[in-house]
């Protein structure tokens with residue numbers, strides 16, 4: 031079949047980009063799914079910032095409070111000249127708390143898939159901290175990447191806040207922790223934020239807010255696929271779902287088809303039954319013990335941890351155990 035050149039440009043073949051490949055793989059899988067890392071285009075990153083300000087979304091506020099309250103103790107742990115490597119940085123708001131109180135941090139290396147936001151945030155941070163080495167790496171931090179050679183004389187402190195680790199399946203979280211131990215190397219420290227298991231009502235509200243910002247964030251994924259891959263999703267024909275799955279200890283987000291419909295994506299026809307969902311995100315919740323066990327099994331030893339007064343969120347400091355495989 032002859033495809034006009036103009037059409038072909040708007041419908042990249044699955045081989046063309048990792049995004050196209052992942053979208054086709056996810057939408058042809060049963061059940062349908064899409065990787066949450068693709069939420070964060072320009073619009074999605076802004077919507078996520080709005081989520082962090084919602085009354086129901088307690089995660090960011092709790093974590094900021096923990097960091098503010100305990101940063102002096104963190105500074106005592108990271109006391110030798112170090113690079114702070116942040117995985118999936120988004121905003122630099124949390125790193126700024128550490129930078130203000132930890133004079134040992136000489137370089138800041140944010141690694142993020144959302145390159146526009148990364149560039150802006152890194153440039154602003156550099157202005158505010160003229161003597162800090164700011165070395166932004168636009169990359170998918172779940173894939174191997176090299177640290178800049180200019181930080182080879184510094185110790186390494188990894189920073190993985192926001193409960194982003196909850197997006198991984200537990201076995202992927204273990205693989206990520208091993209991967210982080212390899213990238214950061216011997217003697218490294220890792221500061222991780224994780225969301226704790228709690229009452230389902232609080233979790234349901236946090237991921238299905240009254241103002242509908244989380245719904246917009248979830249639905250933007252379809253708009254992004256339209257924009258970047260020339261698909262013809264009608265976002266109004268899908269609805270947001272966000273709920274806590276108690277048995278699996280995770281919040282699930284889905285986009286449910288409001289009717290039977292067919293959508294064209296990268297030249298393929300994707301059929302939806304009425305009510306069929308695309309599973310767009312898991313956000314695993316841990317206990318202090320279950321996360322500690324995961325860390326110990328993945329090359330790290332927990333050395334300190336704090337929660338907010340309600341016990342909803344936890345920041346743990348891990349030390350790389352000697353043997354790095």
Ligand code: AVJ
Pocket residue numbers: 081089192193194196197236237244311312313
């Ligand atoms: C940034 C992955 C931690 O799981 O809470 C917020 C993303 N999704 N609302 C989370 C998110 C829906 C968030 N993480």
